[in-house]
Amino acid sequence: xxxxxxxxxxxxxxxxxxxxxxxxxxxxxxxxxxxxxxxxxxxxxxxxxxxxxxxxxxxxxxxxxxxxxxxxxxxxxxxxxxxxxxxxxxxxxxxxxxxxxxxxxxxxxxxxxxxxxxxxxxxxxxxxxxxxxxxxxxxxxxxxxxxxxxxxxxxxxxxxxxxxxxxxxxxxxxxxxxxxxxxxxxxxxxxxxxxxxxxxxxxxxxxxxxxxxxxxxxxxxxxxxxxxxxxxxxxxxxxxxxxxxxxxxxxxxxxxxx
Amino acid sequence: xxxxxxxxxxxxxxxxxxxxxxxxxxxxxxxxxxxxxxxxxxxxxxxxxxxxxxxxxxxxxxxxxxxxxxxxxxxxxxxxxxxxxxxxxxxxxxxxxxxxxxxxxxxxxxxxxxxxxxxxxxxxxxxxxxxxxxxxxxxxxxxxxxxxxxxxxxxxxxxxxxxxxxxxxxxxxxxxxxxxxxxxxxxxxxxxxxxxxxxxxxxxxxxxxxxxxxxxxxxxxxxxxxxxxxxxxxxxxxxxxxxxxxxxxxxxxxxxxx
Numbered sequence: 250x251x252x253x254x255x256x257x258x259x260x261x262x263x264x265x266x267x268x269x270x271x272x273x274x275x276x277x278x279x280x281x282x283x284x285x286x287x288x289x290x291x292x293x294x295x296x297x298x299x300x301x302x303x304x305x306x307x308x309x310x311x312x313x314x315x316x317x318x319x320x321x322x323x324x325x326x327x328x329x330x331x332x333x334x335x336x337x338x339x340x341x342x343x344x345x346x347x348x349x350x351x352x353x354x355x356x357x358x359x360x361x362x363x364x365x366x367x368x369x370x371x372x373x374x375x376x377x378x379x380x381x382x383x384x385x386x387x388x389x390x391x392x393x394x395x396x397x398x399x400x401x402x403x404x405x406x407x408x409x410x411x412x413x414x415x416x417x418x419x420x421x422x423x424x425x426x427x428x429x430x431x432x433x434x435x436x437x438x439x440x441x442x443x444x445x446x447x448x449x450x451x452x453x454x455x456x457x458x459x460x461x462x463x464x465x466x467x468x469x470x471x472x473x474x475x476x477x478x479x480x481x482x483x484x485x486x487x488x489x490x491x492x493x494x495x496x497x498x499x500x501x502x503x504x505x506x507x
Numbered sequence: 508x509x510x511x512x513x514x515x516x517x518x519x520x521x522x523x524x525x526x527x528x529x530x531x532x533x534x535x536x537x538x539x540x541x542x543x544x545x546x547x548x549x550x551x552x553x554x555x556x557x558x559x560x561x562x563x564x565x566x567x568x569x570x571x572x573x574x575x576x577x578x579x580x581x582x583x584x585x586x587x588x589x590x591x592x593x594x595x596x597x598x599x600x601x602x603x604x605x606x607x608x609x610x611x612x613x614x615x616x617x618x619x620x621x622x623x624x625x626x627x628x629x630x631x632x633x634x635x636x637x638x639x640x641x642x643x644x645x646x647x648x649x650x651x652x653x654x655x656x657x658x659x660x661x662x663x664x665x666x667x668x669x670x671x672x673x674x675x676x677x678x679x680x681x682x683x684x685x686x687x688x689x690x691x692x693x694x695x696x697x698x699x700x701x702x703x704x705x706x707x708x709x710x711x712x713x714x715x716x717x718x719x720x721x722x723x724x725x726x727x728x729x730x731x732x733x734x735x736x737x738x739x740x741x742x743x744x745x746x747x748x749x750x751x752x753x754x755x756x757x758x759x760x761x762x763x764x765x
Contacts, residue, residue, distance in 0.1 A: 258630070
């Protein structure tokens, strides 16, 4: 059996998230169906994370095992006619048998896109979160720095996750842009349920002056979810990049790298 | 009666073009219905041009006459709940009674968006034209210069237009970008039917080496449509900007200007 990793991107708008589920169209199910049709056998695809309904991905990694004779690098072109236009596999490579797209992951980066102005932009509908209030990127960026470090993020997680520990390491948390358009960038060893969207919602509350950036350290100490900002909507969120643990080097030829 | 001009943008994907027609959803009909519901009377909206099915607009201008007491500057916010998410009115102003969005127009700019790469980008689906071949922007730009000037553009027009003269003045025609992503920009006093898309298709043929930029002057002399490039698809095309004749200054407060 070969272990093949795919580099892919998708517009999440039409999907009930990554993970296969009954009676709902998901990205995993759509890709597994295309892979089954291509290889002639049912395929289990392991994704690098469970994105929520409406969340997008720019460079998502998934792997599957197959004894199909098609060389890994042919998969992107062979899958193209089998996939809808909102999912694209841009590269594929054969990887070591123990690589697992989710468990071998060392670090992930999400970005959250915001924009402001007198009226919503039809071209950004479901692609970024709109607010009518000008963005204060300096305030957001200095508050964002409070999220960096190894901390208990339970105040920034929705109920419903099934994790043993709520401690995570955020390597980087920044806001960049201007008063019309901004991107929040969060790199971490892992994300709790809704963590990226709650951090985005908290920074948006800081931008609007509804919350003081200086209160964020206290939110960590207190640990109560209700004191942090509201969960920002899914359509601003993009899984942007994945890094794997040492010894799991993915070299996607033809693509932009993972 | 007041004469009100609207500055608007739309994603053309779901529409059969600008112009109202039987049994098809168009941008004009959608806006006229919203205006009728807001003002309580049937409204005739004059658009600055007839964009084709699937073509987008970034800064489109349309005007209508009304005796409705709502001040012009309130229209954007009042129309928002009445319009779908792919059409937005960003500004409005009262204009002189003889301004007509189409007939008073002095100059229009269309842009055509192209991108290339090993596989299509789901986020650019129906928003730009994809080609698997790297773009030669230098070749395209030097060929683009051949379109500037006052010429007979009949070789670059589809049959079906109903114009008296096929002479137009192109003020500017440029290609900018790199081998992965490029924009063609065409500013003219008017455009014949499909003219912007045929110029884009011709420049794409030049980029691919299927046509020599040096042959373009001969296409004007010969005048035969079949010698020019194919009509590029509608989804790469955006009406970008409109300029009005002297004495028709539109000052949209709150918006980005027309």
